Amino acid sequence: AQSVAQPEDQVNVAEGNPLTVKCTYSVSGNPYLFWYVQYPNRGLQFLLKYITGDNLVKGSYGFEAEFNKSQTSFHLKKPSALVSDSALYFCAVRDARSNDYKLSFGAGTTVTVRA
Amino acid sequence: DTGVSQDPRHKITKRGQNVTFRCDPISEHNRLYWYRQTLGQGPEFLTYFQNEAQLEKSRLLSDRFSAERPKGSFSTLEIQRTEQGDSAMYLCASSSGTSGRVEEQFFGPGTRLTVL
Numbered sequence: 001a002q003s004v005a006q007p008e009d010q011v012n013v014a015e016g017n018p019l020t021v022k023c024t025y026s027v028s029g030n031p032y033l034f035w036y037v038q039y040p041n042r043g044l045q046f047l048l049k050y051i052t053g054d055n056l057v058k059g060s061y062g063f064e065a066e067f068n069k070s071q072t073s074f075h076l077k078k079p080s081a082l083v084s085d086s087a088l089y090f091c092a093v094r095d096a097r098s099n100d101y102k103l104s105f106g107a108g109t110t111v112t113v114r115a
Numbered sequence: 116d117t118g119v120s121q122d123p124r125h126k127i128t129k130r131g132q133n134v135t136f137r138c139d140p141i142s143e144h145n146r147l148y149w150y151r152q153t154l155g156q157g158p159e160f161l162t163y164f165q166n167e168a169q170l171e172k173s174r175l176l177s178d179r180f181s182a183e184r185p186k187g188s189f190s191t192l193e194i195q196r197t198e199q200g201d202s203a204m205y206l207c208a209s210s211s212g213t214s215g216r217v218e219e220q221f222f223g224p225g226t227r228l229t230v231l
Contacts, residue, residue: 090157104160
């Protein structure tokens with residue numbers, strides 16, 4: 001079984017401040033981890049993924065995420081948030097041992113960046 | 116636009132009617148996925164195709180739901196005898212099948228179904 005938890009429904013930050021969106025996962029084997037962002041009336045957009053290797057992964061729009069195996073976490077970070085980063089963010093996991101390629105998503109975290 | 120497209124974007128139907136949604140994946144992507152997203156939740160996996168073969172179905176996919184991908188290109192998702200609980204956003208995604216690589220899934224804009 002595979003699952004993701006996003007413990008915060010909402011994150012509010014001021015523009016220019018650091019942004020962190022938390023994610024923890026559970027899988028039987030090794031995880032493949034993904035972050036997606038969803039803007040109103042638009043589909044999910046891929047931000048970044050962790051497959052193997054360096055624990056710090058860099059992605060689109062200045063976002064990065066840190067994989068921590070001991071804490072089973074994959075938190076999304078941005079050093080300096082923009083108002084345009086306001087959106088709904090989803091973490092997703094896939095068990096590397098599975099052969100069905102399905103992703104399991106968290107419930108999402110709404111990020112609001114105030115000017 | 117070479118992204119994943121879905122049609123229609125919105126569908127309102129009465130309980131008991133049948134509906135069909137279409138998804139056109141990114142060309143040359145051989146994997147296609149259907150997910151369902153309800154308000155306040157993340158997408159939930161429904162089914163997955165590799166080329167024309169349907170390889171995985173979630174238990175969420177009751178016998179009222181059927182999906183096809185003829186010729187391994189576009190896909191259709193049909194819901195028969197719709198119920199109010201079927202109201203949701205239906206998302207389609209595709210990914211390439213490059214051997215040895217873990218590819219991200221690219222999502223379409225979704226079809227929002229409202230069952231009255």
